[in-house]
Every structure is written in C-alpha cells, then in structure tokens.
Amino acid sequence: MSIFHINRKTDYAVRVILSLARRPYGARLSARFIQEETQVPQAFLKRIIALLSQENLIESFPGPKGGLQLARLAEEITLRDIVEVMEGPVLLSDCLKEKEACPLAESCPVRNRWGGLQATIVKELAQTTMAQLASEAPLGA
Numbered sequence: 001m002s003i004f005h006i007n008r009k010t011d012y013a014v015r016v017i018l019s020l021a022r023r024p025y026g027a028r029l030s031a032r033f034i035q036e037e038t039q040v041p042q043a044f045l046k047r048i049i050a051l052l053s054q055e056n057l058i059e060s061f062p063g064p065k066g067g068l069q070l071a072r073l074a075e076e077i078t079l080r081d082i083v084e085v086m087e088g089p090v091l092l093s094d095c096l097k098e099k100e101a102c103p104l105a106e107s108c109p110v111r112n113r114w115g116g117l118q119a120t121i122v123k124e125l126a127q128t129t130m131a132q133l134a135s136e137a138p139l140g141a
Contacts, residue, residue, distance in 0.1 A: 010086040012040040012050050017057060017082060021074035021130040028067030048086075054067065055085045074134055080125035090125070092118045 010124045014040040020029060035045050050069065052058045070077065083090065093114045095102040102108065 006083065007087065008043060009048065010042050010083055012038070013052060013082050013086050014047070014079065015040055015047055016052065016068075017077060017130050018133055018137065020068060021077070021134040022056065025073055026069060028061060028065075028069045030067045034068065043067045051085060052082075057085060059083060070130075075122070075129050076133035077129075077130045078126050078134075079128045083125055090118060090122050092121070105106060 004038075010102070012057055016034055019028070019034050019037050023029065031045060031049060035042055049058065049060060053060045053121065057077060058068050059071045060066070060068055080090075091097060093111070095108070095111050096115055102111065104111075
C-alpha cells in the first residue's frame with residue numbers, strides 16, 4: 001500500500017510526452033513508432049493519446065504526413081500537467097480537500113504535515129519540465 005501512487009496510465013502518458021519531447025519541437029511521430037519506442041500497450045496508447053489531445057498537451061494529425069506532436073514547447077509541459085490530466089489534482093488526504101471535511105482540521109497537526117508534503121510534491125512536479133527530462137534521456141541513450 002502506498003500513500004501516493006502514480007498509476008500505470010499516468011506513467012504511460014509521461015512516456016508518450018517524453019518520446020515527443022526528445023525530438024525538435026514540431027516533429028511528428030506516428031502512434032506506431034511511439035508505441036514501439038515506449039512499449040505502451042496499444043489499447044492504452046489510443047486512450048492516452050485521446051486524453052492528451054483533448055487536454056492540449058499533444059496534437060494529432062491524420063493522414064500519411066500526419067502523426068503526433070507536442071501542442072506546446074517541452075519547456076512548457078510539466079510533470080504536474082500530465083499527472084493532473086491523467087489523475088486529477090494531487091491530494092494526499094481527503095482532509096486537505098476542504099477544511100469542513102474534518103472536524104479536527106483547525107487543531108490537527110497531522111493535517112498540517114500532510115499539507116506540507118503535498119505542497120512539496122506539487123512543487124517538484126510543477127518544476128520538472130519535459131524538456132529537462134528529455135535532456136536526461138537523449139536519443140540513442
């Protein structure tokens with residue numbers, strides 16, 4: 001059991017974005033190429049592509065010269081963007097959602113710690129861009 005767990009779908013979505021981020025901005029890759037490079041199962045890939053497209057993280061172009069590309073620069077896409085698209089807001093405990101969710105919220109030292117941990121996780125996710133990750137995993141690596 002884990003407190004904070006990135007699910008497989010989110011991990012796959014990061015792989016897809018990273019595959020695109022490792023190329024020059026505007027480069028298009030086929031879904032088949034991305035599937036082979038990332039080892040994301042095809043059934044998952046279609047759903048992930050649809051969601052990432054819907055949320056304007058990637059663009060999909062049909063046809064023989066089509067493919068997938070980033071919707072914005074890799075420097076502008078963070079791990080937080082991807083996590084929140086795939087899983088919703090980072091929330092360590094329900095007590096952080098609303099103070100009214102817990103009758104002890106005003107005096108609870110644990111709530112304060114959960115809030116601090118959550119803020120640290122969100123900050124780290126927001127500061128990690130796909131461009132940074134792409135530079136750590138260049139092509140041919």
